[in-house]
Amino acid sequence: MVNHALVLDLVERVGAVATGATFTVGWGADDPEVASETVAAWCERTGNQLVEVGDSFAVLRRGRAADPLLDLDPDQLPGTRLWMYTNFDCNLACDYCCVRSSPQTERRALGLDRVRQLAAEAVQAGVSELILTGGEPFLLPDLDEVVAACTSQLPTTLLTNGMLFTGHRLERLRRMDRQRLTLQISVDSATPEIHDSHRGKRSWKRAVDGIRIAHEEGFRVKVAATLPAEQLHEVEPFHVFLDTLGVAREDQVIRALAHRGVSETGIELTMESLIPEVTITADGVYWHPIAADHEDQLVSRELFPLKNAIDEVRARFVEHRQRANAAAAWFPCA
CATH class of the missing domain: 3.30.110 (Translation Initiation Factor IF3)
Structure with missing residues (x-):
């Protein structure tokens, strides 16, 4: 009828x-x-x-409505990469840290058991790369085991300030899988004074030394710099400097300063404006690593099953994009 x-x-x-x-x-x-x-x-x-x-x-x-997921490059699809905050404490107190890390910050470690489960479930959920960040992961006494839990499942990138490659921490580094692990070290300028003004005295020299040590130990090294948005077009001297350190151009990451964490300036980033990168902390699932210490981008308190978390992020992303597309619909007046 x-x-x-x-x-x-x-x-x-x-x-x-x-x-x-x-x-x-x-x-x-x-x-x-x-x-x-x-x-x-x-x-x-x-x-x-x-x-x-x-x-x-x-x-x-x-x-x-068109499926917004179909418009993305394959490596931008939410859940293609999985970020994990291993901890939040750090040996530095950078003046623009997006998650407010410092020597006084509570550790809030994700822990080996949860990392192991996340890495295993990531394979079944279609994740192709794991990314470990902090805080400073090399403060963890079991970091080599945490990394091994990841590299045994998927290619992994480990973010670090590169300043702690000495003593027993260097021994932990040497136990990591050089074929499956990339180290991403933070350096913000070819000029020591500029870098140190944000990250602390002598941090530039120790980070650059860390890049050299990582290369000597046989690791692929990426370098990531955080710059104010208005300086992003003035980076060629920095690229040339990284060339001299043996960092390939495709491994030189330049990102804009975000108005998050302890930063008083930077670009505003919301769930509606960001393509999500599924991010796991000890506290829950977040939309993006840039906001993994902010309630406005908390997706769920439940870490498991991981596939459910990824599906929820994708569903919300589609909803945001469809709403934005509807709001921007052409309204003819003539």
């Missing part, structure tokens, strides 16, 4: 909204099953989208 009056109402209402916009249609208490079947069949025939259906109403979208 077909509710013909409802069909006429649908035709009238869809003509009054822009492509991509949503609208609501309602019906009386009689024959709700016929009404919902009518709406579903009409959407199928006309190329519109049924967003939600209730006992006495339905929400529809004019046209069909």
